[in-house]
Amino acid sequence: MRPLSLYLHLPFCVRKCRYCDFLSHPAPEEEIRAYVRTLCAEAEQQGMKYGGRTVDTVFFGGGTPSLLSGELFGEIMQRIFRCFKVEPGAEITMECNPGTLTYENITRCRQEGVNRLSIGAQSFLDKELLLLGRIHRAIDIEESFALARSVGFRNISLDLMSALPGQTTEDFLYSVRKAIDLSPEHLSVYSLITEEGTELGDAYLDGSYVEKGWSALPDEDTERAMVHETARCLKEAGYEQYEISNYAKPGFSSRHNTGYWTGHDYLGLGIGAASKIGNTRFSNPSDTATYQRMIVGQQAEEARDVQLLSKKEEMEEFCFLGLRMTEGISTAVFERTFGAPFEEVYGEVLAKHLQTGLLAKEGDNVFLTERGLDLANRVMADFLLD
Numbered sequence: 001m002r003p004l005s006l007y008l009h010l011p012f013c014v015r016k017c018r019y020c021d022f023l024s025h026p027a028p029e030e031e032i033r034a035y036v037r038t039l040c041a042e043a044e045q046q047g048m049k050y051g052g053r054t055v056d057t058v059f060f061g062g063g064t065p066s067l068l069s070g071e072l073f074g075e076i077m078q079r080i081f082r083c084f085k086v087e088p089g090a091e092i093t094m095e096c097n098p099g100t101l102t103y104e105n106i107t108r109c110r111q112e113g114v115n116r117l118s119i120g121a122q123s124f125l126d127k128e129l130l131l132l133g134r135i136h137r138a139i140d141i142e143e144s145f146a147l148a149r150s151v152g153f154r155n156i157s158l159d160l161m162s163a164l165p166g167q168t169t170e171d172f173l174y175s176v177r178k179a180i181d182l183s184p185e186h187l188s189v190y191s192l193i194t195e196e197g198t199e200l201g202d203a204y205l206d207g208s209y210v211e212k213g214w215s216a217l218p219d220e221d222t223e224r225a226m227v228h229e230t231a232r233c234l235k236e237a238g239y240e241q242y243e244i245s246n247y248a249k250p251g252f253s254s255r256h257n258t259g260y261w262t263g264h265d266y267l268g269l270g271i272g273a274a275s276k277i278g279n280t281r282f283s284n285p286s287d288t289a290t291y292q293r294m295i296v297g298q299q300a301e302e303a304r305d306v307q308l309l310s311k312k313e314e315m316e317e318f319c320f321l322g323l324r325m326t327e328g329i330s331t332a333v334f335e336r337t338f339g340a341p342f343e344e345v346y347g348e349v350l351a352k353h354l355q356t357g358l359l360a361k362e363g364d365n366v367f368l369t370e371r372g373l374d375l376a377n378r379v380m381a382d383f384l385l386d
């Protein structure tokens with residue numbers, strides 16, 4: 001049986017960033033403690049079901065997992081190790097935010113087995129961090145990074161965000177270069193998405209950003225220039241682009257996310273956490289009270305949102321996720337997984353996009369070309385089966 005990836009959701013933040021539509025909120029200490037108790041109970045319940053499988057990656061996401069005290073974090077880790085067969089050498093990542101790392105909490109995380117940090121830097125320009133509503137400033141990123149190195153973290157990722165209001169390509173490249181100067185092993189670069197229901201998203205969707213004195217969003221050409229220039233700078237600095245938004249030094253691709261993009265089974269614990277085991281996808285309720293009732297009342301089977309994927313849906317997902325990777329889809333793996341040759345199912349789409357130059361094929365692998373990466377959504381839409 002293939003190894004399992006574990007995801008644990010810790011939905012607590014100091015305060016809400018202006019663009020954030022993740023499941024996260026500020027919470028008092030008692031609420032955090034109660035949540036951790038429920039999370040541990042869920043680990044216990046799911047461990048009875050899936051604990052026989054080897055776990056090769058664990059990911060603490062949020063929210064801001066680094067807000068947890070070392071003591072609470074230790075409780076969760078010990079429970080995970082007790083309930084699941086975590087492989088020696090498993091990749092164990094914790095997301096964290098500058099301004100929340102202390103010598104005590106980060107040392108404890110490392111002692112408990114975390115061996116990879118993903119730091120939400122977003123920008124090295126204070127004016128941009130302020131506009132995004134982040135709790136930290138550029139100097140905090142450098143300090144957190146240095147602290148993480150000093151306690152022994154040798155696998156650190158930084159997140160950066162492009163296409164911010166008023167941002168020029170030069171502004172963004174300044175942040176990229178500052179990140180490169182720190183020499184992280186991994187970088188994730190995502191464009192700002194203006195989500196409805198967030199302060200920033202609403203202001204740009206209804207035009208009220210003008211009254212707030214905020215600049216316009218960069219146009220599409222500027223956004224693409226940022227993406228291309230970033231890829232060029234990072235390549236020069238020795239980073240390999242292995243996914244649409246992710247870059248790593250050799251040997252440091254995220255094993256957890258790669259598993260997700262290549263169709264591994266994953267089990268999510270915590271509010272809103274999604275899982276996929278075989279052809280079954282399920283997710284936990286996204287509000288804490290329902291989640292707690294579900295775990296305490298042992299009514300997980302009724303409360304989880306469960307979806308059985310058809311073979312067609314699995315094929316589509318295989319292609320959507322696989323095409324995000326720069327090495328693309330393996331037609332041999334497709335055939336082994338679904339018992340049908342790739343060309344038999346997707347022959348027309350493949351021929352069309354080899355012709356448009358948006359896809360290329362080398363040996364068994366079908367992947368997006370450089371131009372295809374710019375138009376990835378258009379290509380992926382063609383992989384929907386009727």
Ligand code: SF4
Binds near residue numbers: 024062063064
């Ligand atoms: S730190 Fe992350 S999860 Fe928390 S509010 Fe900001 S963007 Fe959202």
